Amino acid sequence: MGAQTPLEGFYNILSLSIPAMTLDRQSQSPASPEPKSIDSGILGGMRNQMSRSAFAAWAIIWGVAAGTGDGAAQVIRVGPPTCKAIALTFDMCPVRKGTGYDAELVNMLMTKRIPATFFLSGRWMATHEQEVRALREVPFFELGTHGQVHAHLPRLDADRQRSEIASAVTLLETKYGHRAPLFRPPYGEYDDATVGIVRALGLRFILWDVVSGDPDPRLSRSRMVERLTATVRNGSVIVFHANGKGLHTREVVEDLYQDLVLKRGLQPVTVTDLLDHCEQRTNH
Numbered sequence: 001m002g003a004q005t006p007l008e009g010f011y012n013i014l015s016l017s018i019p020a021m022t023l024d025r026q027s028q029s030p031a032s033p034e035p036k037s038i039d040s041g042i043l044g045g046m047r048n049q050m051s052r053s054a055f056a057a058w059a060i061i062w063g064v065a066a067g068t069g070d071g072a073a074q075v076i077r078v079g080p081p082t083c084k085a086i087a088l089t090f091d092m093c094p095v096r097k098g099t100g101y102d103a104e105l106v107n108m109l110m111t112k113r114i115p116a117t118f119f120l121s122g123r124w125m126a127t128h129e130q131e132v133r134a135l136r137e138v139p140f141f142e143l144g145t146h147g148q149v150h151a152h153l154p155r156l157d158a159d160r161q162r163s164e165i166a167s168a169v170t171l172l173e174t175k176y177g178h179r180a181p182l183f184r185p186p187y188g189e190y191d192d193a194t195v196g197i198v199r200a201l202g203l204r205f206i207l208w209d210v211v212s213g214d215p216d217p218r219l220s221r222s223r224m225v226e227r228l229t230a231t232v233r234n235g236s237v238i239v240f241h242a243n244g245k246g247l248h249t250r251e252v253v254e255d256l257y258q259d260l261v262l263k264r265g266l267q268p269v270t271v272t273d274l275l276d277h278c279e280q281r282t283n284h
């Protein structure tokens with residue numbers, strides 16, 4: 001494949017990432033509401049660099065609408081299309097069986113010094129104290145939260161949604177001394193109330209544009225890698241699991257590291273670096 005301009009890459013995100021999302025068995029109802037309003041520094045900058053239509057399309061991918069500047073929360077699915085980087089993200093959903101921790105995967109990330117972002121549910125944190133502390137210590141890992149008990153948020157009223165979201169944030173802050181501004185809703189499910197609550201709590205609402213499908217027993221390692229390498233583009237946020245539910249997660253990440261990082265030059269970065277510091281981190 002020849003070199004892509006940022007805009008070509010961007011349109012490929014439009015054409016490829018949405019069908020990929022429909023394959024996500026963990027997010028049957030991403031419940032994309034009407035696009036939300038936002039205006040921020042990064043959007044302003046992007047607006048200057050992109051045509052009006054391109055900006056509008058990019059804003060839809062982010063789940064936001066361009067323009068009103070009222071500061072409404074954005075639902076972030078992907079980083080800037082100009083960013084030659086990707087974010088590998090790993091959910092720590094609670095598990096009933098097994099260790100609930102993919103030590104081989106995490107050790108591999110540490111050994112290869114691959115930046116990664118983990119979304120920890122409160123119930124998982126409650127049974128993995130050592131692991132939380134270990135993840136916290138790795139300078140190229142970022143931690144976010146993933147709800148307290150992994151509830152289907154749209155089924156809850158606003159007060160219970162707030163409690164479900166805030167409890168995990170409070171637990172990470174009070175027990176582990178770690179303030180984590182990133183939030184990912186369980187199952188990728190949310191409604192308008194969720195977006196307002198996340199904003200009011202001062203959190204960033206992080207979804208994904210590419211699903212790995214790693215808990216799906218029908219997906220082989222090679223099929224996952226094939227799908228991911230065809231789908232991932234500049235700025236992609238890829239969702240995996242590190243709670244032991246991923247069937248080939250370590251091997252797939254190792255394959256992706258070869259294909260995406262070493263061959264295509266897509267640098268793995270944390271979500272915050274992807275969104276806020278892309279140019280500094282990936283331009284040499």
Ligand SMILES: [Zn+2]
Nearest residue numbers: 091093186187
């Ligand atoms: Zn989850």
